[in-house]
Amino acid sequence: MTAIDDAPGADVLRTAMVRELRKDAITSENVASAFAAVPRHRFAPGADLELAYAIRSTVPVKKDEHGLETSVMSAAHLQAVMLEQAGVEPGMNVLEIGSNGYNAALIQELVGGRGQVTTVDIDADVVKQARTCLDDAGYGQVRTVIADAEGGVPDGAPYDRIIVTVAAWDIPPAWINGLTEKGRLIVPLTVCGTTRAIALDRDGDGLVSSSYCLSRFVPMQGEGVARERSVMLRDGVAVQSDDPRTSLNAEALNDALNSPRLVRWSGEAYDLPDELELYLTINLPNRARLHASQDVVGQEVVEASALLGVPALVSKDSIAYRTRRENADTGGFESGVIAHGPQAEELAEQYVDLLQRWARDYRRRGAATFRYLPGPAPTPPPEAAVLRRHGIVTVTWA
Known part of the structure; x- marks a missing residue:
């Protein structure tokens, strides 16, 4: 031919x-x-x-x-x-x-x-x-x-x-x-x-x-075209979400970053990052994505995990996101959470629970099954459902 x-x-x-x-x-x-x-x-x-x-x-x-x-x-x-x-x-x-x-x-x-x-x-x-x-x-x-x-x-x-x-x-x-x-x-x-x-x-x-x-x-x-919202918290730091149920208060979230960071470690291995990211993106309540520039990371305001975007859990005045550290006991790296703001303890606990659940039950490739259901979403929609204009996406893990 x-x-x-x-x-x-x-x-x-x-x-x-x-x-x-x-x-x-x-x-x-x-x-x-x-x-x-x-x-x-x-x-x-x-x-x-x-x-x-x-x-x-x-x-x-x-x-x-x-x-x-x-x-x-x-x-x-x-x-x-x-x-x-x-x-x-x-x-x-x-x-x-x-x-x-x-x-x-x-x-x-x-x-x-x-x-x-x-x-x-x-x-x-x-x-x-x-x-x-x-x-x-x-x-x-x-x-x-x-x-x-x-x-x-x-x-x-x-x-x-x-x-x-x-x-x-x-x-x-x-x-x-x-x-x-x-x-x-x-x-x-x-x-x-x-x-x-x-x-x-x-x-x-x-x-x-x-x-x-x-x-x-x-x-x-x-x-x-995608229906996403993105707000700048400060120069070099942005949060985006395409979930209408997620509120993004730029001023309050920026104030949260000014507060001391809370670090919690999961005790679980950090590997298969694409599969872990998918699980977190779907299952985090009030899902969002945190982005940071190299300059901001260099100033130690935000961790390097945000350079390409990292799944984030937000509330009206607090934010939590994934990080990692070297740990030979978990095979090389351990996953953890950094949280800021008045609700840092609560958000970190929710986030760590998801990290541990994924590591315990779903830590392998291909464990997710996607379903697309056209038409209006049920009322109320499932918490982990991805709401779209023409239907909803649900993801389950085997």
Whole structure:
């Protein structure tokens, strides 16, 4: 299906990329063959060849007026994992939401000549470049569409697979309704600032997960934009939340940071941080996420765990968040909590209880099951439910 490869050294780099991906991302021969066939550099015009074939690097496609990336070609490692999650088979009809062209070409290799691939994006410039790259690389049969993906692409439905390659805050009805009875949705779902690529299968009127992994994508644009709140406590310190039940009082929380810190240790190992973070994000009451700059961390106002964001428990005037320390007795590191404010003792106790519960009962990969239930939330909603515009997300741990 591909055009002649005219970039010296690209074939060597592509072979090396596939070899690396086989170590911990690719598990099937059909996905390996797709990555070996598609000339990735053809979808990254102007990018260095080494960058194009680096398995954990994204390639910029478009930036906004502030220099922020609004579209990228995802890292090959994440694309491989998500295609394995999708289980695309020959002859399938597949919709990709978020277009660059390369992933659509990979999917076309997987569905073969009898299958159909549609890729949609809200940005006309991105779709135009994807169309040019697809044609140049020999994938003219892939259909490209300019549209807000909130409404899906109904004229090609139903789809056996819908693969979303932008971070989604919610799951619109059009995506569920656009699936076949045995269809599967792969979506990077964001909850309180952290994202998991989740494989969701039809389950009655809703969806249930079969796998998930940590991921990072540029956010959805258009009608599906995330409904999050973020408040600055001081220069270099912010708290965000997407739970309407969580109150964020910037002045009171900033005053809390001025109070002495309370430290409590759990006596449990700190490991599998992505799984622990997911558990805390879902199960903390009054969930939020604390962010701090390097300067603030250097001043010892906030711990380094907040550099990339850390699950936080907040009240009207207090805050608690996770930390760690070296401890050979727990296998290297021990998890703990730092709390500030008048309710520091209470928040620290709640937080430590969750750390201990996770370590005791759920400390392994893949223990969580996600369910998406469309429609209004029950009254009152479950405490750990993630409330969304179109439905609710619940997560249980085995």
